[in-house]
Amino acid sequence: MTDVADRTEHTGTMTEPNASETTTPDGVRGRRIARWIAVAVLGAVSVVAILFSIDYGLGTGIRPGPGLWPCIAAIIMLGATVVVAITDTLEDYEAWGTESVRTLIALASLLAFAALFTLLGFTVPALLLMLLWLRMFGRLSWLKAALLAAAGAIALFMLFDVVLGVPMPRDLLMTPLTSWM
Amino acid sequence: MLDGLLVGFGVALDPINLLYVFVGVVVGTAIGVLPGLGPTATIALLLPLTYALDPATAIIMLAGIYYGSMYGGTITSVLLRMPGEAASVVTTFDGYQMAKQGRAGPALGIAAIGSFIGGIVSVIGLAIFAPMLADWALAFGPVAMVALMVLGLMLVTSLGTGSTWKAMAMAALGLLLATVGQDQISGMPRFTFGSASMLDGFDFVAIAMGLFGVGEILHNLEQGGHLHAVAKKVTKIMPTRQDAKDSAMPIVRGSILGFFIGVLPGGGGVLSSLASYALEKRSAKDPSRFGKGAIEGVAGPETANNASSTSAFVPLLVLGIPSNVVLALIFGALLIQGITPGPSLIPQHPDIFWGVVASMVIGNAMLLILNMPMVGVFVQMLRVPMGILVTFAMAIVLIGTFSIANDPFDIWVVLGFGILGWLMKRTGFDPGPLVLAFVLGPILEASVRQSLLISGGDPTIFVSDPIAITIYAALALGVAFVAVRRLRKGRPSIFEQARRIPPPTGLLTIGRAKRAEGTTDASADAGEDADTGAMHPGTAEAGEPGRHGDEATEEERARDARRR
Numbered sequence: 001m002t003d004v005a006d007r008t009e010h011t012g013t014m015t016e017p018n019a020s021e022t023t024t025p026d027g028v029r030g031r032r033i034a035r036w037i038a039v040a041v042l043g044a045v046s047v048v049a050i051l052f053s054i055d056y057g058l059g060t061g062i063r064p065g066p067g068l069w070p071c072i073a074a075i076i077m078l079g080a081t082v083v084v085a086i087t088d089t090l091e092d093y094e095a096w097g098t099e100s101v102r103t104l105i106a107l108a109s110l111l112a113f114a115a116l117f118t119l120l121g122f123t124v125p126a127l128l129l130m131l132l133w134l135r136m137f138g139r140l141s142w143l144k145a146a147l148l149a150a151a152g153a154i155a156l157f158m159l160f161d162v163v164l165g166v167p168m169p170r171d172l173l174m175t176p177l178t179s180w181m
Numbered sequence: 182m183l184d185g186l187l188v189g190f191g192v193a194l195d196p197i198n199l200l201y202v203f204v205g206v207v208v209g210t211a212i213g214v215l216p217g218l219g220p221t222a223t224i225a226l227l228l229p230l231t232y233a234l235d236p237a238t239a240i241i242m243l244a245g246i247y248y249g250s251m252y253g254g255t256i257t258s259v260l261l262r263m264p265g266e267a268a269s270v271v272t273t274f275d276g277y278q279m280a281k282q283g284r285a286g287p288a289l290g291i292a293a294i295g296s297f298i299g300g301i302v303s304v305i306g307l308a309i310f311a312p313m314l315a316d317w318a319l320a321f322g323p324v325a326m327v328a329l330m331v332l333g334l335m336l337v338t339s340l341g342t343g344s345t346w347k348a349m350a351m352a353a354l355g356l357l358l359a360t361v362g363q364d365q366i367s368g369m370p371r372f373t374f375g376s377a378s379m380l381d382g383f384d385f386v387a388i389a390m391g392l393f394g395v396g397e398i399l400h401n402l403e404q405g406g407h408l409h410a411v412a413k414k415v416t417k418i419m420p421t422r423q424d425a426k427d428s429a430m431p432i433v434r435g436s437i438l439g440f441f442i443g444v445l446p447g448g449g450g451v452l453s454s455l456a457s458y459a460l461e462k463r464s465a466k467d468p469s470r471f472g473k474g475a476i477e478g479v480a481g482p483e484t485a486n487n488a489s490s491t492s493a494f495v496p497l498l499v500l501g502i503p504s505n506v507v508l509a510l511i512f513g514a515l516l517i518q519g520i521t522p523g524p525s526l527i528p529q530h531p532d533i534f535w536g537v538v539a540s541m542v543i544g545n546a547m548l549l550i551l552n553m554p555m556v557g558v559f560v561q562m563l564r565v566p567m568g569i570l571v572t573f574a575m576a577i578v579l580i581g582t583f584s585i586a587n588d589p590f591d592i593w594v595v596l597g598f599g600i601l602g603w604l605m606k607r608t609g610f611d612p613g614p615l616v617l618a619f620v621l622g623p624i625l626e627a628s629v630r631q632s633l634l635i636s637g638g639d640p641t642i643f644v645s646d647p648i649a650i651t652i653y654a655a656l657a658l659g660v661a662f663v664a665v666r667r668l669r670k671g672r673p674s675i676f677e678q679a680r681r682i683p684p685p686t687g688l689l690t691i692g693r694a695k696r697a698e699g700t701t702d703a704s705a706d707a708g709e710d711a712d713t714g715a716m717h718p719g720t721a722e723a724g725e726p727g728r729h730g731d732e733a734t735e736e737e738r739a740r741d742a743r744r745r
Contacts, residue, residue, distance in 0.1 A: 038608045042350055049357055049372070056364075056371055062638045066364040066371060069626040070357055077353030083346040092344070092609020099403045106402055107600065110395075113579060114592045122580055129579075130572050137402060138568025152573055156580050164233055166584040 030095035035088060042081040049074035102136065109133070121171030122160075126153040182308060189535025193543055198238050202540045205242040206548050209249020214257055214559045218397070218574065219267070220250040221613075224510045225393040226574060228386045228517070229581035236518040237536040243511050244494070244537055245544045248300060251487045252548045255292040256559055259285055259479070268486040271454040275471060275478030282474050286417040287424050291476055292483040293552035294420070295432045299488035300545040302436035303443065307495055308538050311527065314499045318524035321500075323628040323635070324642060328649035330625045332656055333502040336446040338614050339663075348614045351605075355615035358383055359622025366630060378590050385513045386585050388619060391595040392612040393506075394578045396602020398571050418553050424476050431461050431481035439488025444495050446504040457485035491541060497522055498534055501624070506613040509620045516620075 050071055059065025109132050116125040130149035134140045140148065157174050160166045168174075192198060212223045224243055231239035254269035259276035272292065279288040321329070338348035361372045362382025373379040420428065435457045442453040461481040462471045471478050496502045501523035503509040515522050520530060527534045551559075582595045602612050636642035644650055 034608055038604075038610070042354070045354070045357075052372060056369060060638070064630050064633045064638070066367045066369045069629065070360040070371060073353050073356035073360070073622075077350050077357065080346050080350035080353060084344065084350060087346065088344060092347075094607045103399050103402050103603070106399060107596075110575075110579075110596055110599075114589070114596055117579075117583070117592060118589045122583075126576055126579065130576055133572040133575065134569060136568075138566055138572060140569070148569070149572075152576055156576055160580050160584055164230070164584065167587055168583070169589070 028090065031090040031093040034093045034096070035090060038093075039081055039085040043078065043085075046074045046078035046081060050078070105136070106133065118169060121169050121173070121175065123153045123157050123171055123173040126156065127173075182312065185312070185531060185535045186308065186539065188531055189537075189539030192237055192532050192536030193241065193539035197235075198241050198536065198540060199543070201234070201238050201242040202245045202544045203547060205245020206249035206252075206544045206551065209246040209251075210253035210548065210551055210559055211562060212246070213250035213253020213255075213269075214562055215565075215570065218570070220247050220507050221510065222393045222397045222574075223250075224507060224514075225386075225389040226577055226581060228389065228510065228514055229584045231514050232517065232584070236515065236520055236530070237533045239514055239518065240511060240533060240537050241540040241544075243514055244541065247507050247511075248487060248490045248541070248544065249548060251483075251490050252293060252296050252552050253559065255296070255479075255483055256289060256552075256556060257563070259288045259292070260560065261563075267451045268454050268490075269483075270451065271458045271482040271486075272479055274458070275473070275475050278472065278474035279476065279479065284474065284476075287420040287476065288479050289556055290418040290553060291420045291424060291428050291480045293418075293549055293556075295428065295435060295480045295484035296487035296552075297545050297549040298432050299436040299439055299484035299486075300491050300548075301542065303440045303488040303491035304538055304541045304545070306440045306492060307541075311495050311499050311534070314495070315524045315527045318500055319528075321524065321648065322646065323631040324646040325648040325652075327625065327628045327632060327643060328646070328652040329500055329502055330621050330628070332652050333446040333496070333504065334614070334618060334621065335656060337505065337617050344609070347610050351610050351612065352614040352618040355618025356622045356625070358388070358615070359619045360626065365623065365627060378588075383594065383619075384585055384591060385516065385620065387582060387591050387594040388598050389510055389513060389616055390578055390582055391598025392602035392605070392616060394574070395595060395599025396606060396612065398575055398578070399599060399603040400606040401567070401571055418556065420476070427476050428480035430464075431457070431477040432484045434460060434464070435481040435484030436488045439485030440492040442485070443489030443492030443504075446496060446502060451486075453485040453489035454482035457481040487545075494537070498526055498537075499524060501526075503617060503620065506616055509613075509617045512620050521624075 053067035053071035053074060056067030056070070057065035058068045058071060109129055113125045113129045116128075127149050130152050131145050134145035134148055135142060138145065154174070157168065157171065161168045161174070193202065208223065208227075209220065212218045212220065224246055227243070227246070231243065234242070251268060254264060255272050255276070257263045258269040258272040259280050262273045262277040264270045264273055276288045276292070279285060334352055338352050339345050357372075359382070361379060363370050363373075363380050370380060438457050438460060439453045442456055445452075458471075458478060458481060461477045462468050465471065465475070465477060490507075493504045493508055496504045497508045497512060501512075501521065503512040512522055515533075520526070520533070578595065579592060582591050583589060585591050605612055632642050633640070636645075644653065
């Protein structure tokens, strides 16, 4: 364990492109881009936050203003980001590959759920989401996935709506059913 | 104390609380077994469910999940060399070797017994020290609180996994996110960009569920997550007389070491099991057996990680400082209930403190039963395909999020933080310090501004208090020590090693371990760590003198913590 850590420590002190190429031959370019984007986003957020804080008012010596604390936090963040930009190795960054496409599909389905939730209630969007996920990630047959998704969506609705008493929004499937009961 | 314990058992033996401590430890063991959902993600997912519970019941259940996961994490470490949560990584070194030699039963048995003893010792320590410390901490003013919180944040950023600077950037981002919404003092809206939904600031539960729940799930999807079929039968759980004799001292040492390391901010979990492993190896007559299936290498660390997960409640319940991310979530759960943990918690809410303490005794006894005769049941759980588990976890997140405030806006917030958490995982930024800083942020800001108002804007007030000076001096010493070590380029310390262990994402660990097995990749990860630990015991031995130094610092820090 010790020698592994030694090696990684070592890469930090070497010139960075060589170091990353010797340790991780795959996806160096992608990793480097990921790191620069991360640093740029963090840097931008902290600079914007500093500007806003100054606008909110740092206050005088006697009365610290509402902007003082966020300004201190943003300055620490900017400082740490600068150090990360200079010293960080590429080891932590994952290259983007084809497997990310699955995650992007998953994300799209989640956003679709959020949009449909207010319109159709919980069960129908949840059923569709679970069906997709169980088929895609659980590799179940369509029939098994559909049965499990329907059971899961209805069980969760019952748990939160009936048992825990959460006022769920009007549900396309369950509201007519439960009101009839 | 006896009065307190009586109150506590009165609370803990209430049928509802008995039920929830049982639910907590079963869920904890289960998620400890299942790689992919660590205690952090699970507690984040279950936070909305705690709204409906009494504060004591909520904390009893969440604590049960935390220490239950310490037991459960052992099972897969031993059987499959897959740590179910980060603290069990060390167990893979010797536990998996024992399993290969057909001694999986005794390895699991001794781990359960050790965890039980460690847990009980730590509960006793908690019951004795916490009220004493709380009495003393009641006198802390805002200046001392600022110093304590700075210490907590610094330790968590420097002891966490990954790069310290990245952790610091995340902690600062957490402080910044905590300022979103109306300013407590002037009432001015900050960073709301004109949105009324943002006036109350971000909801802690939404952030925790997004970063840990959704972020983790999305990241797991990429790792594939095909588990090995588990068909191993575990037999002969009871350790032999010789096993018991070999493990007795490691368990005693592990209990004490674990308790004191757990009290340190950032100390629970991984650090304690690593420290215990190093200690056992150093005190063994024949250190070369380590990494080849030495039962001491399972007994010590397993005892220590459970002891530390219990004693980690000391700083939370006494000072109001969560010492790691799991406790930050429990802190959040208390805040939701309208209770701010701090020195006044024990006098004001004795039922919560003593109830939790007593429930830990009961919970650990339940876990001993769950993990000895019933270990096979949990092993079978590994047959549930990851895709199904992840799908259900996601559905729970979505409906749970809505139930936070019955506001669909929170679903968008959770998904937004989920995307952020996923991207952070991909770029090696640890969400832990962010969440911790987000929790501490409002209290820290209020204390800083209060102090400045008291002093009339004079910043020297922050070093005017003897407690604060002691804390800052200890911090400065620690920073100087690390800097000197770095300059001398010594062997990586135990803190460094702890940092190399990936965060408790089971599947991430598996993914990395697989990659490490397939290639000769030099990135430091669990798989490699286990390999080097198991196959080159010589290299680890060479690190002995370095470790000696580190042990001393830990004891120093533990002593510091006690003095405080």
